[in-house]
Amino acid sequence: MTGEGFQWPPETRSFCAELPFTPRTTIFERGKGIQLFDARGRDYLDALSGIFVACFGYDCEPIIAAMTAQLRDGLAFQPPLHGTNHNALRLADALVDLAPDGITAVKLLSGGSEAVEAAIRLSRVYHAVTGKPSKQKIISHYQSFHGATYGSLGLTGHPGVKVFGAPMPDVVHTLPPEFLAQQWGLTAVEAGERAAALIEQTIEAEGPDHIAALVVETYSQLRELAAPDPGYFARIREVCDRYDVLLVFDEIVTGFGRTGANFGADAVGVTPDLICAGKGLSGGYAPLSALLIHERVAAPFRDGNGHMAFGTTHTFSGNPIASAAGLASVTHFTEGGFLPRIQDLSVHLRRSMDAALGDKGTANIAGLLCGVVVPDPDGRGVGDLVEAACWERGVIVRGMPYGVMLAPAFITTTTQLDEICAVVGDAVHEVVG
Template sequence: MPSTDHRRAWPEDLSSYCFEVPFNQDSILFEKARGIRLTDTAGRSYIDSLSGVFVTCFGYSCEPVLDAVTQQLRTLPFNPPLHGTNRAALALTDALARLAPEGLNTVKLVNGGSEAVEAAMRLARYTQRQLGRSGRYKILSYYHGYHGATFGSLSLTGRPDVTRFGPGLPGAVHVWSPDMFAAVHQVEAEESGRLAAEAIERTLLAEGPDSVAALVVEPVIHLRGMAIAPDGYLARLREICDRHDVLLVFDEIVTGFGRTGRPFAAQTLGAIPDLMCVGKGISAGYAPLAAVLFNDTVAGILSDGPGPSSFAPSHTYAANPLAAAAGLAAVTHYTEGGFPAGNVALARSFNDGLTQAIADRGDVRGIGLLYGAKLRPLPDDPDASAGAAVASACQERGLILRGQDDWITLAPAFTTTAAETEEICGKLTDALDKVYGGRV
């Protein structure tokens, strides 16, 4: 079993580096990767059951993407963005429009999920203004969702921990998701969806429909332990938004590119938004990349007539040829590499193994190759930290997943083998046995 003491693998002085998360004895200095395994500077190996963070859907050694990026790097690594674009970006936007739900025909490329959400917020407000609804600036989103790390996207993230940055963006209004109603009122999923949709419409009416530009939702809420939208719920939101001239935005940064069984959760769950934010798996982790897709109504606001639309201000590296080449190769690999069909069998096997590992220590939530488990509380644990304890025990055993509060999440790469699935579930079982003291 790997030791949790990684200090001997780190340089002595780390004072110049600002970490993404607080540095502690479990922090890893990664050295290399192959397949779905990572190796640190001390030579320890880890099997990645989270696809990095829902990103490396083909693992860490996908030759088609590596080849495309290498060729692009040697040909055109960058182009002046104020003066033109590149072939890879044009081809990628066409591929994304063909893969997307019907009606989302226009694509704006950006660098990451936070930028995609920011762009969608600006597009929603601008569209409403150009349609003669200048008073519509408010944007509704979930409590305890997550939409990114920039100021606007954090404002939509209705969590207490983001208030340390001070007041958020004016007009951000939060609503409760269906899983809250299910937990508090002890109702079935479909009823929780009905109650949540009704509460959202009541909030919209209380705020004044003439002040609301958009509703932004995650079809599957990662930071609530993969809370999956109940059947019919997103369709209800579509009806509510249409009734009140509010734009519906799906944050599919986690759920896109085959994670839910179809290319996007909008297709899996049966509702089409006006705008859709995508990222993470879009480049399979080989370059920073994300996008906003939107319908003809929004696109028409950005164009003087037939032909391409334009939307600024933008970013220096948006539609960068290297990132676009990675994205085009990844999207092509997904559509032509047999993954839509292959993922069905992998999802079935992984779900069976995960359910057996969790057993009576929690409830498994799964859709496609996205998994969460709401864990049973630990004795004498007022902070509800079972998720972090299980994640730490997994890391000790060379398994990477995410755990926080009372949940864990997993998102295996599409290339995960049957043997690797068994190994992941075995390590998770051992970790759960340690945290819970064996099965009860």
């Protein structure tokens, strides 16, 4: 349906959107399963889970029930400087149970950027309290994305963020393995070895006594979701241990089942010191993220009773409603047997997408993350064109410089996956010719 006669409401004059208003900008009114319905009268299959968030769809009853029950208890907020709530405590335990061995503490926050900023702060203060206050610099990759606040933008290795002015100081970037593989024609193993060597050389060049942490993504949406060789992660773990540098995994996108493992750390077989998790952590029902902390880092901050405290806090950190949503989401994920379902759907997605693309593109797939790479020899902005063509066909994807990205919800059926892949394939063939 196209929805004739649609008019923007008067309040549009004062609303500031994230991106410029375009003919595709719409007002969503309701959702059911993985379908969204807008004010134009159109319906869409959301193949992006909103933006890696709505992993249980738009009408997940267990999460709705948990949030409703908490609201009816009359505790929508608690004084964060004077106490916490049962939901926050239970959610922290549930996340520790889900995380790799050695993760023993959790700080709850409201969004991915907050979690990354907390990782920066904790890395620096950890070295300060363990007698190495000069270790302040953070290493991250070029072609990375870590958030939209000042500190997380500083870690982001993308030239587009320079529009916001001078970044946070004491951040050093290195080249990621995917870039080296692409630019130099290396295998994944060779690229991983060279990228790890670059990190070690950077630590030496900057001075090991000045490096607090290395922040990396397990799979990067900006780098086509190409999977680095697992040996790369084992190598950077060794490098970080040798130089007393904390290894931080930014898993805002990849955490919580998205890659077909509980966390990207499980997928690559390496346990970092800190994991930043978010996006689908609450199923999209409340702003929620978490910093997961290895006992190595937690130990210096524990009191005589074994409790850990780490400030500064945020007003809505550990909010009762958000924590209720998160606890219900994690419980639904574990008790609902979603991990094997995601793995089976991933196999189906690969088969269906490969068939739909033919020789017009390739798909990099990790669990229910999919980067569709489409040649763009003329520099037409093929990703935006394919996204627009999918939108016209009623499927929501994300345009990227290399093509489009998908992140179907965990409840997506194989029939819906086939429909999504067919639409993407048609759109790619239309744009590429």
